[in-house]
Amino acid sequence: MSQFLNLLVAGLTSGAIYGIFGACLAVWFRVCNVLNLAVGDFAMFGAIGTAWLVQNAGLPFIAGIAVDLAGVGLAAWLFDWVVLHPAFDRGRGARGIVGVFFYTFGLSLVLEGAARAWFGTDAWGAPVIWSGPALSVLDFHVQRAGILVFALAIVSGLALWAYLRFTVSGRAASACGESTLGARIVGIDTAKFRRRIFIATAVLAALFGIVESPLSGYTYASGPVISLIGTVAAGFASFRRPGRAVAIGLAIGVAESLLGGYVSTSYNDVLLYALLFGIIIFRPEVLGLGAEPA
Amino acid sequence: MSSGTDVQAAAAHQVRRRDPVPLGAGVAVAVAGALVLIVMNGSYLGLTVTTGIGYAIVTVGMVLQLGYSRQLAFSQSVFMGLGAYGTGVLETKYGFGSLESLLAVIGLALVASLLIGAVVTRAPGLALALATLLMPLFIFQLATYSNWLGSFAGINGVLPLLTGGDYTATLVRSGIACAVLLGIATAVVFRVIRSGVGLQLMAMAADERLAESLGVSLRQRRLEVFVLGSVLAAVGGAAIGSVQGIVTPDVLSETAEITLLLMVFVAGRRSIAGAILGAVVIEYLTTSTSFISTNIGTVEGIALLVILIAEPDGVAGAVDRLLGRRTVQWAGSLRAWSAARLPARGLSGHEATERERGAPDLETRDLEARGGGDGGGS
Numbered sequence: 001m002s003q004f005l006n007l008l009v010a011g012l013t014s015g016a017i018y019g020i021f022g023a024c025l026a027v028w029f030r031v032c033n034v035l036n037l038a039v040g041d042f043a044m045f046g047a048i049g050t051a052w053l054v055q056n057a058g059l060p061f062i063a064g065i066a067v068d069l070a071g072v073g074l075a076a077w078l079f080d081w082v083v084l085h086p087a088f089d090r091g092r093g094a095r096g097i098v099g100v101f102f103y104t105f106g107l108s109l110v111l112e113g114a115a116r117a118w119f120g121t122d123a124w125g126a127p128v129i130w131s132g133p134a135l136s137v138l139d140f141h142v143q144r145a146g147i148l149v150f151a152l153a154i155v156s157g158l159a160l161w162a163y164l165r166f167t168v169s170g171r172a173a174s175a176c177g178e179s180t181l182g183a184r185i186v187g188i189d190t191a192k193f194r195r196r197i198f199i200a201t202a203v204l205a206a207l208f209g210i211v212e213s214p215l216s217g218y219t220y221a222s223g224p225v226i227s228l229i230g231t232v233a234a235g236f237a238s239f240r241r242p243g244r245a246v247a248i249g250l251a252i253g254v255a256e257s258l259l260g261g262y263v264s265t266s267y268n269d270v271l272l273y274a275l276l277f278g279i280i281i282f283r284p285e286v287l288g289l290g291a292e293p294a
Numbered sequence: 295m296s297s298g299t300d301v302q303a304a305a306a307h308q309v310r311r312r313d314p315v316p317l318g319a320g321v322a323v324a325v326a327g328a329l330v331l332i333v334m335n336g337s338y339l340g341l342t343v344t345t346g347i348g349y350a351i352v353t354v355g356m357v358l359q360l361g362y363s364r365q366l367a368f369s370q371s372v373f374m375g376l377g378a379y380g381t382g383v384l385e386t387k388y389g390f391g392s393l394e395s396l397l398a399v400i401g402l403a404l405v406a407s408l409l410i411g412a413v414v415t416r417a418p419g420l421a422l423a424l425a426t427l428l429m430p431l432f433i434f435q436l437a438t439y440s441n442w443l444g445s446f447a448g449i450n451g452v453l454p455l456l457t458g459g460d461y462t463a464t465l466v467r468s469g470i471a472c473a474v475l476l477g478i479a480t481a482v483v484f485r486v487i488r489s490g491v492g493l494q495l496m497a498m499a500a501d502e503r504l505a506e507s508l509g510v511s512l513r514q515r516r517l518e519v520f521v522l523g524s525v526l527a528a529v530g531g532a533a534i535g536s537v538q539g540i541v542t543p544d545v546l547s548e549t550a551e552i553t554l555l556l557m558v559f560v561a562g563r564r565s566i567a568g569a570i571l572g573a574v575v576i577e578y579l580t581t582s583t584s585f586i587s588t589n590i591g592t593v594e595g596i597a598l599l600v601i602l603i604a605e606p607d608g609v610a611g612a613v614d615r616l617l618g619r620r621t622v623q624w625a626g627s628l629r630a631w632s633a634a635r636l637p638a639r640g641l642s643g644h645e646a647t648e649r650e651r652g653a654p655d656l657e658t659r660d661l662e663a664r665g666g667g668d669g670g671g672s
Contacts, residue, residue, distance in 0.1 A: 083602075092604075093603040096364075102555075102559065103599065105552075106598040107599070109552070109591045109595030113593070113594075117592065232428065239420070266439050267439060270432045270435045276428055277425055281413050282413070
């Protein structure tokens with residue numbers, strides 16, 4: 001029983017990461033019908049950037065977090081201004097299914113390359129926010145950073161869900177994704193929503209990277225896999241429901257952990273990906289996806 | 295009426311059968327590739343170009359799949375791995391020759407892609423992309439943990455496609471064999487694009503509902519495109535494995551898929567020539583210059599973003615547009631030149647000047663449109 005509980009907690013911790021990245025993807029896709037495949041790279045910059053600022057530049061931890069998050073926000077704003085604005089507001093560049101994937105895919109490559117050039121190939125971890133030994137009840141152990149990650153995921157998922165569901169601004173953001181032209185006709189600034197939510201989700205992902213990195217450590221190449229699992233979690237939430245994406249992410253994390261604990265520690269990821277692949281292929285209706293954007 | 299239609303259909307069929315472009319393009323690609331490799335005479339650059347040609351076999355299939363049919367599947371690296379590992383296993387564990395293993399791999403890829411494609415292509419747009427995004431992940435891990443496939447070290451001792459007296463001759467001959475395979479792939483893809491099936495694929499890419507209403511069997515066409523793209527990817531993988539003599543899990547990783555996508559998108563996803571040159575040039579850049587190979591991610595990312603914003607059809611699209619403009623300029627110059635010679639043949643100076651200005655041959659003036667009643671008109 002204690003093994004099951006420990007595996008469950010480990011799964012919820014890793015699932016919280018997948019879930020929140022899925023939520024970040026879903027909320028931005030809902031606004032502009034583009035997948036943010038760079039969300040994992042923003043998390044990587046959050047983790048490694050903060051660690052570098054604290055360990056190498058000598059900044060205090062809080063200042064390091066603030067500078068790093070500001071830098072990530074600035075990078076997101078710059079990307080929107082240089083790439084997304086001409087592509088989506090001025091009608092230049094590739095659109096449709098190519099635009100859905102490849103703008104942020106390009107950004108992911110740039111961020112990964114920049115991180116490799118700047119921080120090298122070592123694994124980095126930001127300092128622990130809530131330090132101390134693992135909390136234990138009988139044989140049941142949980143890392144403090146894990147509790148923070150899980151709590152932050154739940155709070156962020158609920159906040160994003162409530163924003164979209166209950167606020168006028170959230171409904172306007174959803175309208176942008178439903179029909180850009182219609183939203184503009186009724187006076188919604190679609191570019192503003194796209195930019196603000198892109199920056200907000202980038203900063204949120206970076207914050208998660210900072211909180212989670214003491215558990216797993218990040219290298220320059222950590223981003224794409226996180227983004228991919230986040231994409232799968234968002235996909236199971238129709239790419240539009242951040243609350244459900246968090247729940248799906250948690251389920252994926254728990255499944256991964258239980259497969260590792262009870263079936264095979266080597267093949268748990270293989271089995272997990274094969275399971276998800278099978279679900280998508282044999283039951284694509286569970287994704288709730290319509291036709292691809294034209 | 296029916297016999298007339300039959301005659302027209304037969305004539306159209308004959309015209310299609312006699313279309314010289316696919317065969318001509320295939321032969322041209324094979325000959326050009328072979329000549330380049332002969333000139334390079336087994337040098338390191340020749341090895342790089344041969345590997346690039348192996349990748350080009352894959353990217354030519356991707357032009358049909360991603361560029362022309364807009365089938366967003368990310369499974370090419372998996373089938374490339376199937377080709378490479380299939381060749382390696384058959385040659386090192388079962389004693390197959392290189393040609394036998396190539397044919398066996400083609401058959402294996404055909405069956406595997408039919409089985410996988412029959413299921414995968416049921417998934418609509420984004421679901422297909424999502425499902426095939428997962429494929430490289432678990433196949434890569436499966437290969438790295440499998441001792442039978444050599445784990446991280448892979449399979450060593452893969453035979454070259456053709457052997458010669460020494461290393462140089464073997465490399466040149468294998469390269470020529472790869473160029474011939476690329477020529478065949480080019481001819482096949484050109485043939486599909488320029489056929490009635492190609493028109494159906496174009497209609498599907500533009501609007502699936504419209505294509506379905508025109509009688510196109512979406513599922514069948516999706517499956518055919520998936521199978522052809524996958525088989526070409528397997529052939530490319532087999533060629534790459536044969537050239538390098540070793541197969542490692544890297545060939546079917548998501549990094550390999552990213553490289554393939556960049557080869558197609560940066561060079562031009564709708565251009566076969568672009569896909570071939572893109573594969574060779576990017577392979578050269580990733581292996582031959584230390585600065586670019588170190589910073590390959592940044593360079594590829596920036597190149598991709600610039601291409602997407604400035605010229606979504608890639609470098610090939612930009613070249614096409616440039617050549618199109620040049621062609622218009624040349625045509626204008628030719629018209630001006632011929633108009634300047636016309637007075638000598640009896641045209642008055644005024645007529646010649648009008649022609650130079652590009653004045654229309656027929657002009658209508660003072661027409662009025664009148665509406666009302668059944669026969670309203672002018």
